Amino acid sequence: MSLTQLEYFVAVAESGSVTRAASRCAVSQPPLTRQIRALEDELCAQLFERGPRGMALTREGERLLVHARSVLALVRATPRVVRSG
Amino acid sequence: MSLTQLEYFVAVAESGSVTRAASRCAVSQPPLTRQIRALEDELCAQLFERGPRGMALTREGERLLVHARSVLALVRATPRVVRSG
DNA sequence: AAGACCAATACCGTTTGGGTATGCCTGCGG
């Protein structure tokens, strides 16, 4: 699991679509699809329900979403922490 | 910043030596040296004081240590969170 | 003064990651 995967996952979850998440992350669609699948494989969990209209979070995906946001928030706080405690 | 960098950093901080941290992380010494330096560069902070006896945390390094442990603990909890909330 | 220890650097091979092009499926409009 990488921080990039978590960022991609949050973007897909929030936009409901790999395609929209791709432009938001400034990458193309295939890398996102791959990283999401890799994340699902590693966690042995299906995070999204694939429908013809996009991607919808599963229960497990919803749990990961709140957790991933916490992780990313902590990571983004790192520079401040290092500087000012 | 990557999770690997944080793991390497914690290992070096706890062992006080890149060489010992390397065997603990099951990698060789040069990759650790490089990742630690990359982390310092990215954070624009010196994390260790280099002495002939090894590496000692600076103030900023100590702040990063507690923070990095939090991040890694959160990440390691991910599989459980996904499964059981 | 020589050897030991440790971090830093050079160089190389492998792996990972992203990009382009394309295929497949589903839903919609004629």
Add this chain to the structure above:
DNA sequence: CCGCAGGCATACCCAAACGGTATTGGTCTT
């Protein structure tokens, strides 16, 4: 019923990142 549009998945290629081996430089010890 058929073609078209939208969206995810896959194939293939190239560049960047990562780790390993070998070596250097510097300091402490004897």
